[in-house]
Amino acid sequence: MDVRSRISARGKKVLGVGSALTDILVRASDEELQTISHIKGGMTLVDSDFLDGCMKKIPQAGETVPGGAACNTIQGLARLGGEAVFMGKRGNDATGDAFESFLKNSGVHPVLSVSRTPSGRVLSIITPDAQRSMFTFLGASSELAPSDIVREHFETAAIVFMEGYLFFNPDLAFAVLEEAQSSGAVVAMDLASFTVVEAASDLLHDAVPRFVDILIANEDEAYAYTGYRDPLKALEYMASEAGLAVLKMGKDGSLIRSGETLWQIAACNGNSVKDTTGAGDLWAAGFLHGLVLDWPMENCGALASACGYEVCCVVGAQIPEAGWLRICSRFLLTGARVSPVGS
Structure with missing residues (x-):
């Protein structure tokens, strides 16, 4: 049974497993970034003291929002x-x-373990080029933990x-993969960062062919994983290991491949891009939602592009109500958790 058929047979629920993190979003110059890294x-990855020290080097106040890929x-x-x-672990603080409340308000069912260790945080420095x-x-x-x-x-x-x-916690990563596979669920994984791929290359090359049905990457991540700069060669390599492979290419759109079938998806380009934080994450949200709705692949890609673009129009990984309304109106989505602006 192929990936699409397996999803259709199991319903529409999507379980995400990952890091429960709170993002601190700060705009800074390239020169200010250089004082940090x-x-x-x-x-x-840094420790709490390093993060606090970074905040002292950047004079601008940061915006705090829930995050994690x-x-x-x-x-x-x-x-x-x-x-x-969403399944993760938070601090008792x-x-x-705030993290758990935000999930509930977004319509997510949180399954969060609680630790005495402080909750995770991410300092996201946005430079003038929107990186x-x-x-x-x-x-x-x-x-x-498992x-x-x-x-x-x-x-x-x-x-x-x-x-x-x-994969910074291999025991957990493989426990999640094994549990998902044994349950019969389709396994989707976003490589998340080229630094992750470089650090966990051997683990990923072991895990992907064995467990992953949908593999999602941007160009840098795909290069780190496959060794190919050429998008089509990188995608071919990824599709040889996963039933469905996705290559996100920013303003150049995306490529999707299953077997010998290739789909080219246009980006939603505009002049309102402010920050790329969360672009890949929200792209994946639209894509997976299209898959569970059993839409044609072109429509899954179009919804993904729209979500990826809307989040780039704001600072941070949270699309505002106006953006969600544009997306849901365009794709005639029912049951969407949005309300008219100003209501």
Whole structure:
């Protein structure tokens, strides 16, 4: 049975497993970024003290919003009207309380273990070219363990979606993959960051062919994973290991491949791009929602592009109500969790 048929046979629920993180969004110049790190883009793991020190080097005040790659995707899917569950671990603190409340308000069913360790935070520095560099204190989110997995949610999910960041905890990553596979769910994974792929290359090359049905990557991640800069060659390699492969190419759209079939999806380009934070995460939200609705692949890609573009029009990974209304009106989505602006 192919990926699409397996999803249709199991319903519409999508379970996301990932890091429960709170994003601190800060605009800064390239020069200010250089005082913190010479790495631009991607994600760098840091400790809490380093994160606090970074904040002192950047004079601008930051905006605080819930984040985490898989969590962003699951929130987006819920706002589109999907049946969405997020599994992670939070601290027993105000940051964790706010994180869980936000999920509930977005329509997500949270399945969150609680730790005495402080909740995870991410400093996301957005430079004038709209690129973001992330410095992550995982905190309690890194303590999610195989023993925290709640089997019943895997057994009722059509898709189990996981972020590549989980491979910083290999025991957890493989426990999630094995539970998803044994339950019969379709496994979707976003490689998440080229730095993750570089750090966990051997683990990923072991896991993807064995467990992953839908593999999603941007160009940098695909290059780090396949060794190919050429998009078609990279996608061919990915599709040889997963039943459905996606290559996100920003303003150049995306490519989707299943077997020998290739779909080319146009981007939603405009002049309103402010920040790429969450673009890939929200792209995945639209794509997965289209799949569980059993839409044609072209429509799944179009919804994904619309979600990816709308989040780029604001700072951070949260699409505002006006953006959700544009998306849901365009695609005639019913059950979407949006309200008219000003209501």
